[in-house]
Amino acid sequence: MKKSLIFYEQKYSKHSEELLEVAYRVHDADPCETYAVSFDTSGDGEGVFDFFIKVDCANTSGESSLLCDDLAEMTSAMAELQHQYAFDSILFPATYLGRMLAPRLAMRLNAGLIADVTDIRRHRGMMEIVRPAFGGKLMAGILSRTVPLMMSVRQNVFTDQHQEKKETVKLQHFYSINHEKKSRIRLLERREKEISEDIRDSEVLISGGGGVMRNFSRLIELAKQMNALVSASRKAVDSGIAPRSIQVGQSGKTVSPKLYMALGINGSIQHIEGLKNVETIISVNTNKSAPICSISDIVVEGDAEEFVDRLIEKIRREKQKDSESLNHQATAFPAAIENAD
Amino acid sequence: MKIICLIKFVPDVDSFKYDHERNVLIRENVRMMLNPDDACALAFALKQKKKNPETVIEAVTMAPLSVIPFLEDVLRLHVDQATLISDKAYIGSDTYVTGRILGRYLASTDADCILTGTHALDGDTSHIPSQVAELLNLCQMNNVTEIKEETFSKELATITVSEEASTATYELMMPAVISLRKERKYKLPYIKYEDLNKDVSERLQILDNRDLGFASEEVGLKGSLTQISSTFVKTMEKKERLLVKNDEEGIDIVYAFLKEKGLV
Numbered sequence: 001m002k003k004s005l006i007f008y009e010q011k012y013s014k015h016s017e018e019l020l021e022v023a024y025r026v027h028d029a030d031p032c033e034t035y036a037v038s039f040d041t042s043g044d045g046e047g048v049f050d051f052f053i054k055v056d057c058a059n060t061s062g063e064s065s066l067l068c069d070d071l072a073e074m075t076s077a078m079a080e081l082q083h084q085y086a087f088d089s090i091l092f093p094a095t096y097l098g099r100m101l102a103p104r105l106a107m108r109l110n111a112g113l114i115a116d117v118t119d120i121r122r123h124r125g126m127m128e129i130v131r132p133a134f135g136g137k138l139m140a141g142i143l144s145r146t147v148p149l150m151m152s153v154r155q156n157v158f159t160d161q162h163q164e165k166k167e168t169v170k171l172q173h174f175y176s177i178n179h180e181k182k183s184r185i186r187l188l189e190r191r192e193k194e195i196s197e198d199i200r201d202s203e204v205l206i207s208g209g210g211g212v213m214r215n216f217s218r219l220i221e222l223a224k225q226m227n228a229l230v231s232a233s234r235k236a237v238d239s240g241i242a243p244r245s246i247q248v249g250q251s252g253k254t255v256s257p258k259l260y261m262a263l264g265i266n267g268s269i270q271h272i273e274g275l276k277n278v279e280t281i282i283s284v285n286t287n288k289s290a291p292i293c294s295i296s297d298i299v300v301e302g303d304a305e306e307f308v309d310r311l312i313e314k315i316r317r318e319k320q321k322d323s324e325s326l327n328h329q330a331t332a333f334p335a336a337i338e339n340a341d
Numbered sequence: 342m343k344i345i346c347l348i349k350f351v352p353d354v355d356s357f358k359y360d361h362e363r364n365v366l367i368r369e370n371v372r373m374m375l376n377p378d379d380a381c382a383l384a385f386a387l388k389q390k391k392k393n394p395e396t397v398i399e400a401v402t403m404a405p406l407s408v409i410p411f412l413e414d415v416l417r418l419h420v421d422q423a424t425l426i427s428d429k430a431y432i433g434s435d436t437y438v439t440g441r442i443l444g445r446y447l448a449s450t451d452a453d454c455i456l457t458g459t460h461a462l463d464g465d466t467s468h469i470p471s472q473v474a475e476l477l478n479l480c481q482m483n484n485v486t487e488i489k490e491e492t493f494s495k496e497l498a499t500i501t502v503s504e505e506a507s508t509a510t511y512e513l514m515m516p517a518v519i520s521l522r523k524e525r526k527y528k529l530p531y532i533k534y535e536d537l538n539k540d541v542s543e544r545l546q547i548l549d550n551r552d553l554g555f556a557s558e559e560v561g562l563k564g565s566l567t568q569i570s571s572t573f574v575k576t577m578e579k580k581e582r583l584l585v586k587n588d589e590e591g592i593d594i595v596y597a598f599l600k601e602k603g604l605v
Contacts (some may be wrong), residue, residue, distance in 0.1 A: 011505075011506075012505075064571060069511070070480070071471075071480070071481065072474075072475070072478065072480065073477075075475065095485065096483065096502075096504045096505055097504075099467055099483065100467075100471050100481065100482070100483050102471075103436070103440075103466075103467070103468040103469075103471035103472045103475070104471050104472065104474070104475040106437065106472070107437065107440060107467075107471075107472045107476060108475060110437075110566075111437075111566065112435065112437060112565075112566030112567035113436065113437065113466075113468060113566075113567070114567055115436075115465070115466035115467065115468060116465070116466070123570065123571060126570065128570055128571065132465075133463065133464060133572070134352070134354045134357065134462070134463055134466070135354045135462060135465065137354055137357050137574075138572050138573075138574060139432065139572065139573050139575055140479075140569050140571070140572050140575065141569070141570045141571040141572070141573070142567050142568065142569055142570065143565070143567065143568045143570045144566065144567045144568075145565075145566050145568065146566045148558065175473075177486075184480050184513065184514040184517070185480045185511055185512070185513055185514070186511065186512040187509060187510075187511055188499070188510040188511060188512055189509065190504075190507050190508070190509040190510075191507060191509075192506060192507050193503075193506055193507060193508055198505065198506060204604055207525045225605070226599075226604060226605055240525060244522070244523075245503070251460075251465065258602070258604070259510075259602065259604055260601075261605040269574065269575050273575060280602065282595060282598075284587065288584060293582065294582075296582050297581075297583065298582065298583045298585065298594070298595060298598060299582055299583070299584045299585070300586070300587050300591050300595065301584060301585070301586055301587060302586060302587020302588075302591070303587060305588050306587060307592075309593060310587070310592045311595065311596070314592050314596050314597070315605055318605070323364055336459075337451050
């Protein structure tokens, strides 16, 4: 029986659950037990994993927060788990925390680590772990020579659902912090970002690239009208008009909206790599042979900035019409009652 | 105070050409540049030095000897010292081995702070800063968007990091590894005109494996725990599509489509 350990953060539980698929694909034909490990919750993961390990500080002198901030301590706790259970694979979602913790643990365990994995495939009889390189211009198949097999996995890529319900066994791991030593890191403040919406959670994305850079803020207006979020291509981000947090693509985020509206985006392969299970793509481009157009459902040939203005205007007019007819109905309604009398 | 900037020169990935006939990426003869995140690390260090002239900055990189001209330009920005770690035996090292090589050198220095970038344009694993910190038993944080200049000292650094949906401020005890993210406020200055051709060779030290002393099976492809077995370029699948013009009719079609899908 193979054992796979999956790093679990309460906030990103969905991404940890995606790693079940990775564990099954990595261990292929072998039966595999899945263990989740969490530092911040013990109540989750019910029915999803075979085991759920909550790591607690042995000393409960109110310093439990230390564990989630001091990565060196978290590394030690996870190394203890590895020595106890001898996992065959250790998987991290490529979250902010996961991407700092995985390399530390790999170094501690003298294990190879593969970052930001997007696929697992068999190639010439070997298991290859696929990740992008050079900003996604090239994909690399990687072999790892060590056990445990360690990787951080791109979110929203392995989206197959596992329906099978597990009888999750809850475990607790006590980790003793050396309290003699003064803590080397202290959290002073944490605040939600002003634009707290994550483009990965939006059903509709209005995405801008090189063709809308002179008037990028108009996209926000269109997004508002459509109850959508604004995202951007790497070109727009590199030029400084859009923050990196809304970048779609291999060096940005992978998104799965119902509608992706690509405005003035050429659609290099590394941009398209960031689109996964998108229901509909509408692209607006002066070049109808741009790569993005070949995967679009509707291609609008023309200037994207003009298109944005036109569509905003159209939506506004239609909304006005709707509200007028509603008003009309509202006034017509009492009259209808009178007539009925 | 001594600051070490761990930097890397990377190919400008945008200048890559693609050979469609052979389905390969042409990686030869591309322009090299200082990795943008690392440039921010260097820019912060130089800013500190301007304020406190007694600050000593050392730039450290592991690369082929061909980066010497780039390192010389870094020295011409008034970085005090540059160290190039270069050995044919190190070719093909994965992040684990690279981390150990850099870690061994850094352990021999007496840095009060190690600054790095978070992402590199070429590999983009972000492994090295965390792995070096692990070897040196130091704290390390990625995606640092600001280091508070007023409190930055030998003992302490106050940093702001950008997490997924939040921004956090931490106090780190020094020494620590601080990994910056590209931010416009940390911009590298230009080389002064009078320094353009300045001879800086005596401030550049080149180390090889005779200095670091790894066994040959510990480094390079042999020592690496992961290995690239194939590279390929993704191709796209074609789709049936509807082509419209950017005019009244086109907008009506798009609108009707959105309406049908319940998106407006």
